[in-house]
Amino acid sequence: MLKLGNALKRLFGISLINESFWEDLEDTLIEGDVGPKTASELVTATKKICQSKGIADGNQAKEIFKSELYKIFASTKPVYYNNDAKLSVILLLGVNGVGKTTSAAKLAYWYNKQFPDRSIIFAAGDTFRAAAIEQLSIHSKKLGLRIIAQQHGADPGAVIFDALQAAQSSGNHLVIADTAGRMHTKQNLIKELSKIEKIISNETSSIIKYLVVDATTGANALHQAETFHEAIHIDSLILTKFDSSAKGGILITIAKELNLIPAFIGTGEKYEDLQKFSVEDYIRKLLDE
Ligand SMILES: Nc1nc2c(ncn2[C@@H]2O[C@H](COP(=O)(O)OP(=O)(O)OP(=O)(O)O)[C@@H](O)[C@H]2O)c(=O)[nH]1
Numbered sequence: 571m572l573k574l575g576n577a578l579k580r581l582f583g584i585s586l587i588n589e590s591f592w593e594d595l596e597d598t599l600i601e602g603d604v605g606p607k608t609a610s611e612l613v614t615a616t617k618k619i620c621q622s623k624g625i626a627d628g629n630q631a632k633e634i635f636k637s638e639l640y641k642i643f644a645s646t647k648p649v650y651y652n653n654d655a656k657l658s659v660i661l662l663l664g665v666n667g668v669g670k671t672t673s674a675a676k677l678a679y680w681y682n683k684q685f686p687d688r689s690i691i692f693a694a695g696d697t698f699r700a701a702a703i704e705q706l707s708i709h710s711k712k713l714g715l716r717i718i719a720q721q722h723g724a725d726p727g728a729v730i731f732d733a734l735q736a737a738q739s740s741g742n743h744l745v746i747a748d749t750a751g752r753m754h755t756k757q758n759l760i761k762e763l764s765k766i767e768k769i770i771s772n773e774t775s776s777i778i779k780y781l782v783v784d785a786t787t788g789a790n791a792l793h794q795a796e797t798f799h800e801a802i803h804i805d806s807l808i809l810t811k812f813d814s815s816a817k818g819g820i821l822i823t824i825a826k827e828l829n830l831i832p833a834f835i836g837t838g839e840k841y842e843d844l845q846k847f848s849v850e851d852y853i854r855k856l857l858d859e
Pocket residue numbers: 664665666667668669670671672673696699702750751752809810811812813835836837838839843
């Protein structure tokens with residue numbers, strides 16, 4: 571499934587480690603979208619332990635490497651909707667085309683199955699792109715869920731405010747809010763997100779901010795996560811397009827640098843193509859399967 575995994579398994583498959591092994595490992599990690607700094611630190615730490623323990627066998631080195639990987643993920647914790655609060659909001663954020671709207675629909679499908687007695691509505695918070703409202707409306711029809719929308723160009727904060735009012739008066743429990751794809755370099759757009767968050771926090775403290783990140787964008791995904799996290803504190807990621815084309819290493823770097831991991835991964839375009847992210851599964855696929 572993951573290109574990085576294939577390369578790592580091949581590399582650790584050797585019986586005797588030589589000096590070029592460590593260079594190859596670092597190159598492999600970087601090629602698999604692990605950032606250069608993280609790759610270098612991982613290799614240095616693994617090499618040091620292997621040398622101190624006199625390990626020269628690929629398979630044993632793999633186990634040391636694995637425990638170094640686990641250390642990176644040890645303090646990360648994904649955030650999920652739980653049905654405790656009377657009203658909760660999931661806000662989907664991210665740059666253009668990463669899969670926010672699709673993920674909004676997949677999440678609605680997911681939580682509808684998990685908590686059938688909780689009612690979900692959509693807020694069409696992407697008022698910037700002309701077709702965005704229609705795109706979410708189509709999902710809402712297919713899923714049989716209500717959508718709160720205004721016209722193209724309306725204030726997204728006002729749409730989300732409307733959705734919160736509608737949810738409160740109809741007794742809905744979860745508002746899943748789409749937003750416009752923001753260029754992460756535009757500070758003014760990111761400031762706008764703080765305004766949306768303020769509107770939500772006036773109504774409920776149960777808000778989950780998911781940054782949607784495209785797994786195929788590589789190093790740029792770290793930059794996106796850094797910028798959004800600094801601007802508006804992200805709770806977890808949704809890593810989309812984590813199917814055949816993804817190299818898979820970027821989430822190691824994001825976990826190490828920002829202490830953020832995916833709550834969910836998207837593995838295709840259908841509603842069912844959303845899975846909870848599991849560190850154990852990820853590391854197993856990377857090194858063992
Ligand atoms: N293979 C694959 N494709 C995906 C996944 N998630 C989304 N897509 C596709 O990516 C494209 C963009 O998805 P959207 O949900 O429209 O992305 P967006 O972030 O809302 O885009 P903007 O609103 O334009 O910023 C669509 O063709 C989706 O079908 C995924 O997990 N895997």
